[in-house]
Amino acid sequence: MHAWPASEVPALPxxxxxxxxxxxxxxxxxxxxxxPVARIYVCGITPYDATHMGHAATYNAFDLVQRVWLDTKRQVHYVQxxxxxDDPLLERATRDGVDWxxxxxxxxxxxxxxxxxLRMLPPQHYIGAVEAIPGIVPLVERLRDLGAAYDLDxxxxxxxxxxxxxxxxSNLDAAAMRALSAERGGDPDRPGKKNPLDPMLWLAAREGEPSWDGGTLGRGRPGWHIECVAIALDHLGMTFDVQGGGSDLAFPHHEMGASHAQVLTGEFPMAKAYVHAGMVGLDGEKMSKSKGNLVFVSALRRDGVDPAAIRLxxxxxxYRSDWEWxxxxxxxxxxxxxRWRAAVSRPDGPSADALVEEVREALANDLDAPAALAAVDRWAARQEAEGGTDIGAPGLVSRTVDALLGVAL
Incomplete structure (x- = not known):
């Protein structure tokens, strides 16, 4: 599976x-x-609907992570x-009468x-669950051989x-885990499980649903968590730098994935940092496909909204806050x-050397993008009020905003 084209990232002094x-x-x-090489895995979409602002906010956060690393002259190895x-995709296809x-x-x-x-930097490896199945099956077999997996019907x-x-x-207690498991795709009440929290590794073939050859596992398809583990271990190995996604993935997805990988390899931890973006709401509720309260990026673009404004x-x-669109x-x-475009359109302006460092410091401090915006706002206000004589300043501001915030002025 191929990703999308990369926009050029300007080099800054x-x-x-x-x-x-x-x-x-x-x-x-x-x-x-x-x-010298930073490694990051960000969980991708289940493609049964278009990209909404909650998705965009999550991928925006991890785009900033990449841009901070690139600015330190590192390479970035990004996998998604x-x-x-998966069930939601199959259910939507059935509902709409289309092939999944x-x-x-x-x-x-x-x-x-x-x-x-939106000028999000693409992953070097963009891998679908279906194409990962040949690598998933031996991992499930190994977990079974280690006594860490069991058969249930x-x-x-x-x-x-x-x-x-x-x-x-996630550092949640058992009761909270059980409630979230039921809410987020688990089956804690299924009879016969050794522990209600045990997640599915391989779903045996069901009539009318797609399935693949699972070797000694029989025909079926993979569970959600082992999919990401197989892809991450294959392309990044253990103890990579950042495991990322929305805050709703901390449990069960990232918790379960970490356990799968740690048992498989005998190493700990799977990732050096588990980083989670907040939820975006609309009309007082979390924006989600299940609720149908969505603002789509594609719809805004069709309405003529500049993607640069969406990023701003x-x-x-x-990124960690929950907020309302x-x-x-x-x-x-x-x-x-x-205002920013007007400010950088002038032939000269106030020195921008300090601005570059302000934006760098803001983003290095837990991706504080609002502080970075405020720094550029101050420069633009000085440009409007006083102007300046530095002929390189507008260009430097434009390159800084492009390189570190992904916004083309």
Whole structure:
């Protein structure tokens, strides 16, 4: 599976700062020092609907992570999956009377278009669950051989008790885990499970549903968590720098994935930092496909909204915060974009050397994009009020905003 084209990232004078970011597992800041190649895995979409603002906010956050690392002159090895076979996709295809595979291709194509328009840097490896199945099957077989997986009426489950570190990503108690498992795709009440929290590794073939040859597992399809584990281990190995996604993935997805990987390899932890973006709401509720309260990136683009304004709207809220999408949020972003473009259109202006360092420091401090926007706002206000004589300043501001915030002025 191919990703989307990369926009050029301008080189800035000097060098950026190491990233300090909030780690869910320790509930505190960690300073990441990845070495010459930074490794990041971000969980991708289940392609049964278009990209909404909640998706965009999540991928915006991890685009900033990449840009901070690139500014430190590191390379970035970024991997993202596509869950192109799963219950929600199959259910939507049945509801709409379309082939599930065609629906997945259609919505993945639209996602790529949205990411290209928003100038999100693409992953080096963009892997679908279906194409990962040949690598998933031996992992499930190995877990079974290790005594960490068991058969239940032909389905294969992972035993969470096999991992002594289980629970150390989300740090939730058993009752909270059980409630979230039921809410987020698990089956804690299924009779016969060794532990209600045990997640599915391999779903035996069901009539009318797609299935693949699973070797000694029999025909079926993979569970959600083992999919990402197989892709991450194949392309990044263990103890990569950042495991990312929305805050609703901390449990069960990232918790279970970490346990799968830790049992498979005997190493701990799977990732040095578990980083989670907040939820975007609309009309007082979390924006989600199940609720249908969605604002789509593609719809905004069709209405003529500049993708740069969409990115500024996303940047105006700290990535870890839960916030509400409103018409005013978008209008404020449109107005800001206009002010910034007017400011950099002049032939000269106030020195921007300090601005570069302010934006770098803001983003290195747990991706504080609102502080970075405020710094550019101050420069633009000085430009409007006083002007300046530095002929290189407008260009430097434009390159800084492009390189570090992904916004083309």
């Amino acid at each position: 000097g060098q950026g700062r190491d990233l300090r970011i909030h780690d869910t597992a320790t509930d505190g800041p960690v300073t990441l020092d990845p070495g 999956n596509v869950t192109d076979v 595979a065609d629906l997945a291709v259609q919505e993945t194509t639209l996602f790529r278009e949205d990411m290209t328009a 032909g389905d294969i489950y992972f035993s969470v008790d096999a991992d002594p570190h289980f629970g150390q990503v 709207a996303l940047h105006s809220h700290h 409103t018409d005013q949020v978008l209008q404020d972003a449109v107005d800001r974009l206009g």
